[in-house]
Amino acid sequence: MSASTHLADSCGPGDVYTAMCPCRDMLDLLANKWSALAIGALEDGPQRFGELRRQLQGISPKVLSASLKRLEDHDLVTRTVYAEVPPRVEYALTDLGHSAAVPLAALRDWVEDNVTTH
Amino acid sequence: MSASTHLADSCGPGDVYTAMCPCRDMLDLLANKWSALAIGALEDGPQRFGELRRQLQGISPKVLSASLKRLEDHDLVTRTVYAEVPPRVEYALTDLGHSAAVPLAALRDWVEDNVTTH
DNA sequence: CGTGATAGTACCCTACAGAAACCAGGTGCC
DNA sequence: GGCACCTGGTTTCTGTAGGGTACTATCACG
Numbered sequence: 549m550s551a552s553t554h555l556a557d558s559c560g561p562g563d564v565y566t567a568m569c570p571c572r573d574m575l576d577l578l579a580n581k582w583s584a585l586a587i588g589a590l591e592d593g594p595q596r597f598g599e600l601r602r603q604l605q606g607i608s609p610k611v612l613s614a615s616l617k618r619l620e621d622h623d624l625v626t627r628t629v630y631a632e633v634p635p636r637v638e639y640a641l642t643d644l645g646h647s648a649a650v651p652l653a654a655l656r657d658w659v660e661d662n663v664t665t666h
Numbered sequence: 667m668s669a670s671t672h673l674a675d676s677c678g679p680g681d682v683y684t685a686m687c688p689c690r691d692m693l694d695l696l697a698n699k700w701s702a703l704a705i706g707a708l709e710d711g712p713q714r715f716g717e718l719r720r721q722l723q724g725i726s727p728k729v730l731s732a733s734l735k736r737l738e739d740h741d742l743v744t745r746t747v748y749a750e751v752p753p754r755v756e757y758a759l760t761d762l763g764h765s766a767a768v769p770l771a772a773l774r775d776w777v778e779d780n781v782t783t784h
Numbered sequence: 785c786g787t788g789a790t791a792g793t794a795c796c797c798t799a800c801a802g803a804a805a806c807c808a809g810g811t812g813c814c
Numbered sequence: 815g816g817c818a819c820c821t822g823g824t825t826t827c828t829g830t831a832g833g834g835t836a837c838t839a840t841c842a843c844g
Binding site: 569572580581588648652654658659661663 | 679680683689693698701703762765768770772773774775777779781
């Protein structure tokens, strides 16, 4: 179903409540457990695959690599490969990623503040 | 790092990066496309099932009812049945739900502001 | 010559998201 | 009477996202 006709501006200024708006995709990407955690982890600076894997406790390598690929596709993170041995790959936030990190941090903070460990 | 001890069933101050922390569940719930949209829709006041279904374009009744049930289980929304004909069921935010709506609104706003419609 | 580290991929399986059909049960319409 | 229509879901079926574990390539080190 290509919406690539002049239907493109059908959701005007961007409305996440409109099904065919491209911002739905972005919401689906960001409103996701692993994306929110990964972007938060990268706020501290670039991280390697293994570092992220350890930090995002419970994520499997397959899911981490898929999540990062999706974030890369949406220009939220960059992937830099260093031709070294052992191999080194660094993931870093783009400017867009850094700006997205702000509302995501607010969401994580709300969760940590409002879930009582009682 | 400060990873002195990983508590078995409690993560102390609440850390979404800890796999077994109960706040992981809450993050998983809120960091979700439909939850973010549903909570946003309910900010305007209580809504009926059919109203939400129309507002959250593209959601299926099964997924909507499951999402609302999950939000209800976490005390973010209330479900009120009126014994009328035709049947009427109203969903409304709790106080906790209203406070969660704030960071979620920020996230939706970021998405709408940063996804170019072309 | 075997072990370890890194950054993934391959394989398999389960659970859930999503689409479409269906249900209860009361009302208005003819 | 009989039938379509309203609401708020549930049931059924299927595709895909997620997850566990094993395995790869490359080189350094002992």
